[in-house]
Amino acid sequence: MSEPATRRSSPLRRVLFVLVLFAVGGAAGGVLWERLWDAPTGLAYQGAWYLEPAGPDFSFEAIALFVVIAFPLGLLLAVLSGMWRGHETATLVSVLVGACAAAFVMYAVGHALGPGDPQALAAGQPDYTPVPGDLGLTAPDQGRVPWHSTALLALPAGAMTGLVGTYLLGSRGFVRRPRG
Incomplete structure (x- = not known):
């Protein structure tokens, strides 16, 4: 005999599946983020790290790349x-919670795989020694917390867009039409 339909697809099983899917997707996104990112090089000067050449195009490349990866990833997973x-x-609830968690997992994995804190690396180096920047979601200024950024909302925004699109438009293509 077959199991009842409610036992076969319980809400708890659905929630666990979605959370695991988003956690694995976030980790994969973090690996991709770190692999595609080119670390900007700075210089050690008087025990501090300075981005060289300085400018927003170098300091925000990691943020833009995070968003470019995170939004479509959230869309696909949703x-x-x-x-x-x-x-x-x-x-809906598990996608929202999973997408928020996946954004932090993506950041944590990418940041852990990237170079270390350039301020700490520059502390013991002689002046004008090249030191790579770290992978973060804020400008590489001293005293900034590297994950305080609205870029973390890209993955949940993509996930909600994908889920709404699936619920509004998806039923047209996947419903079996009667023949006859």
């Missing part, structure tokens, strides 16, 4: 989650 019909409320 579409995959939304294609599994039933328990839409549980799916």
Whole structure:
């Protein structure tokens, strides 16, 4: 005999599936973010690190790359989650929570794989020694927290866009039409 339909696709199973999917996707996004990013080089001068050449195009490249990867990643993961019909409320909540967690996982993995804190690396170096910058989501200024950025909202924004699109438009292409 077959199991009842409610047991086969329980809301708890759905939530766990979506959370694991987003955690794995966030980790993969972090690896991709670090691999595609070119570390800007700065110089050590009097025990401090300075970006060289200075400018917003060098200091914000990591932020732009994070957003370019995170939004489509959230979109794709949400579409995959939304294609599994039933328990839409549980799916919505788990996609939102999973997308927020995945954004932090993506940041944590990419930051951990990237170079260390340039201020700490420059502290013991002689003047004008090249030191690579670190992978963060803010300008590389001294005293800034590297993850205080609205770029972390890119993955949840992409996920909500993908889920809404799946729920509004997805039923047209996946519903079996009667023949006859």
